[in-house]
Amino acid sequence: MTDRxxxxxxxxxxxxxxxVETQFYTWNGHRCAxxxxxPDQSDDQxxxxxxxxxxxxxxxxxxxxxxxxxxxxxxxxxxxxxxxNPLYHPDLLxxxxxALPCLPYTPQDWASQIGYFIETHTDQPVILLVQGASFPIAxxxxxxxxDRIAAIVLSGPPSWGVMTQPANPxxxxxxxxxxxxTLLGDWFYRYARTERFLTSFxxxxxxxxxxxxxxxxxxxxxxxxxxxxxxxxxxAFLAGFWRRDYSEDLQHLQPPVxxxxxxxxxxxxxxxxxxxxxKRMADYLxxxxxxxxxxxxxxxxxxxxxxxxxxxxxxxxxxxHGLLAxxx
Numbered sequence: 001m002t003d004r005x006x007x008x009x010x011x012x013x014x015x016x017x018x019x020v021e022t023q024f025y026t027w028n029g030h031r032c033a034x035x036x037x038x039p040d041q042s043d044d045q046x047x048x049x050x051x052x053x054x055x056x057x058x059x060x061x062x063x064x065x066x067x068x069x070x071x072x073x074x075x076x077x078x079x080x081x082x083x084x085n086p087l088y089h090p091d092l093l094x095x096x097x098x099a100l101p102c103l104p105y106t107p108q109d110w111a112s113q114i115g116y117f118i119e120t121h122t123d124q125p126v127i128l129l130v131q132g133a134s135f136p137i138a139x140x141x142x143x144x145x146x147d148r149i150a151a152i153v154l155s156g157p158p159s160w161g162v163m164t165q166p167a168n169p170x171x172x173x174x175x176x177x178x179x180x181x182t183l184l185g186d187w188f189y190r191y192a193r194t195e196r197f198l199t200s201f202x203x204x205x206x207x208x209x210x211x212x213x214x215x216x217x218x219x220x221x222x223x224x225x226x227x228x229x230x231x232x233x234x235x236a237f238l239a240g241f242w243r244r245d246y247s248e249d250l251q252h253l254q255p256p257v258x259x260x261x262x263x264x265x266x267x268x269x270x271x272x273x274x275x276x277x278x279k280r281m282a283d284y285l286x287x288x289x290x291x292x293x294x295x296x297x298x299x300x301x302x303x304x305x306x307x308x309x310x311x312x313x314x315x316x317x318x319x320x321h322g323l324l325a326x327x328x
Contacts, residue, residue, distance in 0.1 A: 033098045035088075059114065063234060075087055102232045105241065107140050115141055115148075132156050152258070155301075156260070160275075207301065263295055
């Protein structure tokens with residue numbers, strides 16, 4: 001396996017983030033992209049700290065134009081606070097700068113990709129930082145690599161009803177075959193990546209405040225949905241290939257789990273749609289061993305819309321478990 005680097009695409013957070021390169025590795029014949037944000041090595045030498053601390057590997061959400069850029073604001077805040085855990089931001093296959101094959105992606109597919117990445121690019125257990133409905137990927141990772149997952153931090157995971165009530169496999173396959181993987185699906189994706197649709201959807205489903213749906217957010221989504229082949233991962237998600245009953249897996253999760261919900265958390269799915277944040281959190285804490293939770297301002301994309309609050313409670317959790325690395 002050989003990594004090579006190319007300059008990362010331009011982004012509106014360039015002013016607040018240090019320069020970083022997009023790197024690549026090969027998994028199952030596919031080129032997969034990632035980037036690493038390491039702490040300043042000069043601080044390690046000055047403070048006498050070991051240069052290695054528990055890495056954080058992120059799992060971005062699946063959606064039109066979403067990719068590892070979702071974590072830019074968190075990365076900047078994390079760096080500014082002096083936290084020293086390195087941040088590993090991979091693009092899931094079918095998203096961002098990774099290869100974009102036409103596949104009905106499942107959580108197992110993405111977990112296999114990220115599991116390989118963890119095994120080959122980190123030399124110790126990692127913290128998984130997971131947005132929304134990418135949680136099933138983390139579950140599959142914890143099952144396949146129990147010794148490599150030190151903790152799991154969840155941002156706005158699906159309601160308990162969504163996570164424990166399976167979708168109909170026949171309906172999933174028909175959705176993929178008859179709608180998404182067709183010319184009709186192509187037309188729908190062209191509409192879904194327009195600024196009008198992205199603005200409306202973000203206001204109605206993702207953000208607590210319409211003012212938070214800013215130019216940076218919309219520009220990122222439009223930029224990273226220009227390639228029509230990004231539609232395959234989105235359609236696999238919409239077809240529901242990630243949906244099944246995870247209740248048994250959740251009851252056997254061994255790493256510490258921290259669930260962070262927005263005060264105005266909501267669901268697109270009818271199941272759990274009206275559950276308030278307190279109920280969502282209570283359901284998780286009642287059924288997952290070693291779980292803790294926190295409710296903060298915001299709705300469904302907390303690392304982006306409530307970055308400072310999110311980083312603060314995440315850091316407290318990691319510190320409690322001896323996983324937070326800071327400057328002396």
